[in-house]
Amino acid sequence: MGSQGRLAGKIALVTGGSRGIGAGIVRRFAAEGAKVAFTYRASADAARQIVEEIEVDGGNALAIEADSADAAAVERAVAGTADHFGGLDILVNNAGGGTPELIGEATLANYEHIFAVHVRAAFVAMNEAAKIMPAGGRIITIGSINARRLPFTYGALYSATKAALVGLTKGAARDLGPKGITVNVIEPGPIDTDLNPADGPWAAPALAALATGKFGEASDVAGLAAYLASEEGRFITGAELAIDGGYSI
Known part of the structure; x- marks a missing residue:
């Protein structure tokens, strides 16, 4: 692992880090030299x-079982990371979930769940992290390009949460700027993961909207997250950063 990497000596927490984009970020941060804790819900x-992969390569990683729908579990994950590694420099809010529902058929229970996982969990994590992060800290939230563009049905609740994360990010950037902590939101477009495969049932309309003609990969998002988390990203805060292959053009 990268003892001389851009994140050497840093301690990071990634929520929802056992699969997809989150796992890509965990692996990239470890390769850049960070000690990385990550949460998972069911993918033990x-x-x-x-x-094991990270430790075999000489890195340091910690898996924390925590359901992001449980605010207390999110608080414990932040505290557990700091206790285990001795601090916290980087937080990545990545965990997601929820069932697609049409307006007119949607349930209040699903509304409350998806907002709890996407918005409340991000707020709780950054609120707790801000109490212990030193100057130079980084808070990165994985949003979605669907906060800006939603060319399909069943996405109202999902896109609403991702739009809320933009406002949360901008406000937190103002609040934490004087402390030397940056706060940004990354907005991926279609990314090839097990939950959103490039050959899946939702793929055709997404592919048609892409300027590149192909889905992105988790490593693409991870590379942007690593840049923001590094010293090179020190002057970027309150930003919405699209990484969408031209989906939003």
Whole structure:
């Protein structure tokens, strides 16, 4: 692992880090030299495998079971990371979930769940992290380009949460700027993951909207997150950063 990497000596927490984009960020941060904790809800085997991969390569990783729908579990994850590694320099809010529903058929229970996982969890994590982060800290939230553009049905609740994260990010950037902490939101477009495969049932309309003609990969998002988390990203804060292959053009 990268003892001389851009994140050497840093301590990071990635929520929802056992699969997809989150796992890509965990692996990239470890490769850049960070000690990385990450949360998972149900993918214990996948989480264990990621920890083993990182440790075999000489890195440091910690898997924390935590459901982001549970605010207390999110608080414990932040505290547990700091206790285990001795601090916290980087927070990545990545965990997601929820069931697509049409307006007119949607349930209040699903509304409350998706906002709890996407918005409340991000607020709780950054609020707790801000109490212990030193100057130079980084808070990065994984939003979605669907906060800006939603060319399909069943996405109202999802896109609403991602739009809310933009406002949360901008306000937090103002609040934490005097402390030397940056806060940004990354907005991926279609990314090839197990939950959103490039050959899946939702792929055709997404592909048609892409200027590149192909889905992105988790490593693309991870590279942008690593840049923001590094010293090179020190003057970027309150930003919405699209990484969408031209989806929003």
